[in-house]
Amino acid sequence: xxxxxxxxxxxxxxxxxxxxxxxxxxxxxxxxxxxxxxxxxxxxxxxxxxxxxxxxxxxxxxxxxxxxxxxxxxxxxxxxxxxxxxxxxxxxxxxxxxxxxxxxxxxxxxxxxxxxxxxxxxxxxxxxxxxxxxxxxxxxxxxxxxxxxxxxxxxxxxxxxxxxxxxxxxxxxxxxxxxxxxxxxxxxxxxxxxxxxxxxxxxxxxxxxxxxxxxxxxxxxxxxxxxxxxxxxxxxxxxxxxxxxxxxxxxxxxxxxxxxxxxxxxxxxxxxxxxxxxxxxxxxxxxxxxxxxxxxxxxxxxxxxxxxxxxxxxxxxxxxxxxxxxxxxxxxxxxxxxxxxxxxxxxxxxxxxxxxxxxxxxxxxxxxxxxxxxxxxxxxxxxxxxxxxxxxxxxxxxxxxxxxxxxxxxxxxxxxxxxxxxxxxxxxxxxxxxxxxxxxxxxxxxxxxxxxxxxxxx
Ligand code: ADP
Ligand code: MG
Numbered sequence: 001x002x003x004x005x006x007x008x009x010x011x012x013x014x015x016x017x018x019x020x021x022x023x024x025x026x027x028x029x030x031x032x033x034x035x036x037x038x039x040x041x042x043x044x045x046x047x048x049x050x051x052x053x054x055x056x057x058x059x060x061x062x063x064x065x066x067x068x069x070x071x072x073x074x075x076x077x078x079x080x081x082x083x084x085x086x087x088x089x090x091x092x093x094x095x096x097x098x099x100x101x102x103x104x105x106x107x108x109x110x111x112x113x114x115x116x117x118x119x120x121x122x123x124x125x126x127x128x129x130x131x132x133x134x135x136x137x138x139x140x141x142x143x144x145x146x147x148x149x150x151x152x153x154x155x156x157x158x159x160x161x162x163x164x165x166x167x168x169x170x171x172x173x174x175x176x177x178x179x180x181x182x183x184x185x186x187x188x189x190x191x192x193x194x195x196x197x198x199x200x201x202x203x204x205x206x207x208x209x210x211x212x213x214x215x216x217x218x219x220x221x222x223x224x225x226x227x228x229x230x231x232x233x234x235x236x237x238x239x240x241x242x243x244x245x246x247x248x249x250x251x252x253x254x255x256x257x258x259x260x261x262x263x264x265x266x267x268x269x270x271x272x273x274x275x276x277x278x279x280x281x282x283x284x285x286x287x288x289x290x291x292x293x294x295x296x297x298x299x300x301x302x303x304x305x306x307x308x309x310x311x312x313x314x315x316x317x318x319x320x321x322x323x324x325x326x327x328x329x330x331x332x333x334x335x336x337x338x339x340x341x342x343x344x345x346x347x348x349x350x351x352x353x354x355x356x357x358x359x360x361x362x363x364x365x366x367x368x369x370x371x372x373x374x375x376x377x378x379x380x381x382x383x384x385x386x387x388x389x390x391x392x393x394x395x396x397x398x399x400x401x402x403x404x405x406x407x408x409x410x411x412x413x414x415x416x417x418x419x420x421x422x423x424x425x426x427x428x429x430x431x432x433x434x435x436x437x438x439x440x441x442x443x444x445x446x447x448x449x450x451x452x453x454x455x456x457x458x
Contacts, residue, residue: 049408079097085379339368
């Protein structure tokens, strides 16, 4: 398959509708209102991804897992370097400081490292997510959809063995199962969710699989529910939801300021942190995923502290692009470069979930009067824009396909389970591909910019 596949095959409106119906049948859906669902936006055909680059990113994931772990086990470093960035990060930091030493030694990470294809056809890291890494179950289902599409509509030279296996759901379930077993094989998993969550299919497959495979029960609850129903046993700090002991806590909310409606929600986050349950993520894993950390790791001095082996450093550095911190004055030559070509840069606040970054005119405006904005800008990082060559893509929304120049973002999932003494799990179980119009700067699916896709390795 060449990069023109999306433009080579003409699909009728009826064919697109049949494929959209298959997406829904496979559970590639979102909630639109209570008990109303519609298919998630998806790419009609898989997109070409260079095989060697895909494999390189998969190989690197266990190293990223170890790096995150090393950072999170050094809370003093996090406290020193994340001080004074912005209100939200300061709140997270305060929780971390008040909760030292950690209430449990078992750390569980479900991460996703995201990449785009740079101009030299090498993957460059966009960010690494350490909290609420979504689409671990809908990505493998999108692979099933694309395998079926190739079978029904693909040319003879297309082989669905070029759609790599995606074991992310199994990997996530296995990680929870091992954590739960190490916690004594009892208690429930508490999934912290937003009341108005749309991405319930992605989450629900995890709940059902935990029950099917391991008889682990999941309780879904918002911060408001938790503040009413979750209590710590005095003396032991074992958390109970109503009368059920909680052994694992999985955050699918809590990464955005809006998730904390009141000061009470922050107390609830801290209460969860203080419990002896395994938190996915614990507060220090959450902090290790803050964008400022990614910027600091671009400096060899910080990277080598957490990853002493030079060969391993080089393996990860090959994915890094230029990122500057704004808590100190920018060098004059960078400042003039940003002013002349603001379209080559992205300004990123310490936020997750998409739709928060600044581009183009907004970058220009922020740097026009740099000294006037310098106080707000210290809560941002400045990143070189990654500019993939556009490829034709067919994006399907509400049963209708649109052909556009597009670009994709590849995510690699990692699971990690360890104590200070022992590593129980360090894997890269699978991937996510999201594709967007090349004219859109942002790329989140939940945020409404991108669609679910599958790599066709070339
Ligand atoms: P978030 O935590 O909100 O997901 P990201 O760093 O992933 O933050 O940025 C959101 C989106 O912005 C990405 O999915 C990508 O489409 C775009 N983006 C972020 N950084 C860059 C970059 N350096 N070059 C090009 N696009 C970027
Ligand atoms: Mg992102």
